[in-house]
Amino acid sequence: IQAEKAGYKHFMLKEINEQPRAIRDTTLGRVSLDTGKVFLEAMQLTDDDLRNASQITIAACGTSWHAGLAGKFMIERLARLPVEVDYASEYRYRDPIADPRAIGLLITQSGETADTLAAQAELIAKGSKTLAICNVVGAAITRKAQGTLTTNAGPEIGVASTKAFTAQLTALFVLALHLAQVRGTISDEESLHLVTELSKLPGKLASLLNINSPDAPGSSEGVAAPTRLSQNAGHNKNVSFRPEAQSDLSGLTQNVSSRPERSGVEGPPHFATDRRSTTRQPLSAQCEELARLFHTSDDFLFLGRGIHYPIALEGALKLKEISYIHAEGYPAGEMKHGPNALIDESLPVVCIATKDPNDPSSVLKYEKTLSNIQEVTARSGRVIAIAIEGDTEISQLVEQTIYIPQAPELLLPILEVVPLQLLAYHIAVRRGCDVDQPRNLAKSVTVE
Ligand code: G6P
Numbered sequence: 207i208q209a210e211k212a213g214y215k216h217f218m219l220k221e222i223n224e225q226p227r228a229i230r231d232t233t234l235g236r237v238s239l240d241t242g243k244v245f246l247e248a249m250q251l252t253d254d255d256l257r258n259a260s261q262i263t264i265a266a267c268g269t270s271w272h273a274g275l276a277g278k279f280m281i282e283r284l285a286r287l288p289v290e291v292d293y294a295s296e297y298r299y300r301d302p303i304a305d306p307r308a309i310g311l312l313i314t315q316s317g318e319t320a321d322t323l324a325a326q327a328e329l330i331a332k333g334s335k336t337l338a339i340c341n342v343v344g345a346a347i348t349r350k351a352q353g354t355l356t357t358n359a360g361p362e363i364g365v366a367s368t369k370a371f372t373a374q375l376t377a378l379f380v381l382a383l384h385l386a387q388v389r390g391t392i393s394d395e396e397s398l399h400l401v402t403e404l405s406k407l408p409g410k411l412a413s414l415l416n417i418n419s420p421d422a423p424g425s426s427e428g429v430a431a432p433t434r435l436s437q438n439a440g441h442n443k444n445v446s447f448r449p450e451a452q453s454d455l456s457g458l459t460q461n462v463s464s465r466p467e468r469s470g471v472e473g474p475p476h477f478a479t480d481r482r483s484t485t486r487q488p489l490s491a492q493c494e495e496l497a498r499l500f501h502t503s504d505d506f507l508f509l510g511r512g513i514h515y516p517i518a519l520e521g522a523l524k525l526k527e528i529s530y531i532h533a534e535g536y537p538a539g540e541m542k543h544g545p546n547a548l549i550d551e552s553l554p555v556v557c558i559a560t561k562d563p564n565d566p567s568s569v570l571k572y573e574k575t576l577s578n579i580q581e582v583t584a585r586s587g588r589v590i591a592i593a594i595e596g597d598t599e600i601s602q603l604v605e606q607t608i609y610i611p612q613a614p615e616l617l618l619p620i621l622e623v624v625p626l627q628l629l630a631y632h633i634a635v636r637r638g639c640d641v642d643q644p645r646n647l648a649k650s651v652t653v654e
Contacts, residue, residue, distance in 0.1 A: 210363075216641045218364035218528070222627050227420040228369040229620065230408040231358035232376040237383075239405055242398030244384040249353030251309070251335055256388045259309050262287060263302070263334070265294040265325035266313035267651070269367040269523060270374060273339075274313050275516035277378035280616050284392055285385035295321040295654070297328055304332035312338045313378075315362060315370040316650035317345020324654060326350060339377045341370050355381060364642045365649050366527045368627050371520065372411075372620050379404065379616060403614050407621070410611040414624055416488050490628055492608060496590060497632035499606075500554045506533040507545060507587075508626070509578065510558040511571045517558055517619045521626030528634040528644050538578040549587040556629070557582070558592045558622055559600055562615040579603055590629075592622050 214220035237244050262281060264274035271293055278289040292302070294312070304310065310329035314322045317340040326336050326347060338351040341359050348354040357373035383400060386392035412419040500506075506525055510518035519535030526533050536545055538557065549555070557579050561572035580603065582589055589604035594612050601607045610621045634641045 215635075216364065216631070218366055218368060218627075218631055218641050221362055221364050221369045222624065222631065223415055223417055224360065225369045225372050225624065226408040226412040226415065226417070228357070228359035228373045229376050229411060230420050231360075232356075232373045233380065233404055233407075234358075236380050237401045237404065239401060242394060242396075242401045244380055244387060244397075244401075246353070246355065246381070246384055249337070251337065251352050253388045255309070255335065256385055258307060259287060260305060260307040262289045262309050262311050263304060263329065264289060264291045264311045264313060265297045265322060265329070266291075267294050267319050267321050269371045269520060270313040270315060270319075270322075272516045272520040272523065273371055273374035273378060274311070275519070276375055276513050276619050277311075277313070277382070279513035280379050280382035281385060283616065284382045285389050286391045287385060287389065292325065293321075294319065294325040297321075297325040302328065302332070304329055304334045306333040306335075308332075308334045310334045310336040311381075312336060312340075312347050312351065313374055314338070314345075314347055315341045315357075315359075315367055315374075317342045317347040318650050318652055319347075320652050320654045323347060337381075339374055339381070341373065363649075365644055365647050366524055366630070366641075368524075372623065375620050376404075376407075382616075400614060400616075403617060407613065407617060410613065410621060411624065414489055414610060414621060416490065487609075489608070489625060490632075493625060493628040494632045496606060496608075496629055497636050500588075500590075501529075501633045501636040503552065503554050504532060505548070505553060506531055507548070507553060507555045508533060508535045508558075509538040509541065509555060509575070510535070511538040511575050511578075512568075513616060513619055514558040514560065514571075514622065517623050517626065518556070520623055521556055521558075521630070524627055524630035525633065527647060528630055528641050529637050529639055530645070531633065531637075538575050541578055541581065546581065546585065549582055549585040551586040551588065553587050554590060555582050555587045556590045556592070556626065557604070559597075560592060560594050560610065560618045560622055561597075562613070562618065565615045568615040576600070576603070592625055 211217060211220055264277060266274045274291045278291050281287055281289045312322050312326050323346055329336050335352045338347045338354045339357060340347055340354055341357045343356060355377045357370060357377050359369040359373035362370045387397060408421060409419040508518035508521040515537045522533035522535035525531050559572060559575045562568040579589055583603060590606040591600050591604045592608050592610060593600040595609040608625045613621055
């Protein structure tokens with residue numbers, strides 16, 4: 207087992223560090239960097255089915271449900287198609303409205319979760335066609351689906367999902383782009399821009415994690431080999447990352463140490479504790495320092511707005527699952543309707559306050575979130591902000607800032623969840639918890 211951990215202390219840490227490759231392998235073979243077009247593997251759904259769809263119903267559990275919530279923002283924004291997101295465990299208990307023009311989308315790492323299989327059965331019984339986003343080739347969910355988008359994250363052993371989640375977000379983004387292209391709701395120029403940005407993500411993630419980019423020449427350290435390649439990879443000659451894209455990726459790793467964090471290897475001993483510092487410090491070391499400061503807290507709040515709210519939920523879930531600290535994810539704007547009463551000088555509040563400066567709705571959301579942060583700090587809450595590198599405004603306001611690289615709004619979640627995973631990881635380690643196999647939880651829940 208130690209060998210399978212490739213020198214990491216825990217599978218979870220290994221899997222967090224495998225995310226650059228998981229994202230790359232989930233994208234590879236599905237997009238063209240020349241045209242921006244998306245190519246999905248064989249589906250029994252025709253372009254007409256997608257064009258005429260009345261809505262998409264997403265059903266999933268746990269972390270996969272959080273991916274679904276973020277997917278709703280992607281699909282509605284790009285493809286202008288209504289999306290509803292259900293807990294799979296609730297879906298069939300409310301006599302749901304589904305019809306033959308609705309498409310059911312089941313998101314599941316394992317493909318074997320009993321509640322998600324039951325939701326699929328309900329959708330099929332109501333006459334809907336179903337698609338699956340799944341990490342395991344040939345899993346039960348894929349056998350009844352009209353199409354499967356495989357997340358090529360490789361086997362995930364840690365009970366708390368990490369790389370499967372970011373791979374699901376990637377698959378949802380690719381699906382949203384595909385739907386938008388088929389339905390004619392996106393221009394060729396915008397498609398090409400978004401696909402180009404998507405191709406930069408593995409390099410940005412590697413930079414954030416201080417490991418070599420999976421696309422850097424001769425790079426293999428710190429990122430395990432994928433166990434499965436994209437089913438499409440290599441089949442479609444038009445579809446590949448071009449050498450220019452690869453240089454994009456390596457260009458983003460300039461300040462990156464070539465060594466992953468391994469057992470017995472300490473991170474650099476400096477952190478972004480200076481409020482005026484606006485550049486990124488080594489992330490794992492910074493999260494370790496935050497863990498030292500906050501691991502005795504009894505409660506945590508995680509806040510986000512828009513597509514960042516599901517990531518706040520995921521940050522809270524990670525912490526609950528592996529450190530046993532009570533944590534809640536909340537939409538930032540809802541604080542005034544209740545949770546503000548919880549704030550005192552002992553409450554850590556993790557605020558996702560990222561923005562895409564090229565996207566006016568993202569900037570507006572950011573400004574509102576800044577006001578929410580001020581409401582927390584005015585009540586002596588201790589704010590840890592996740593912000594975009596170079597943001598001078600936020601670091602003046604809060605106690606701690608974790609910086610992530612810039613990306614378009616819909617892709618930011620893939621970057622901003624990484625510090626939340628590492629924060630939960632380091633807090634759990636400090637508290638002496640069994641990170642890979644938390645008490646009372648199972649990797650795959652095959653009972654309803
Ligand atoms: C369990 C796991 C979670 C996972 C959930 C859904 O509760 O511990 O990490 O998110 O099941 O699993 P699935 O395989 O359907 O994504």
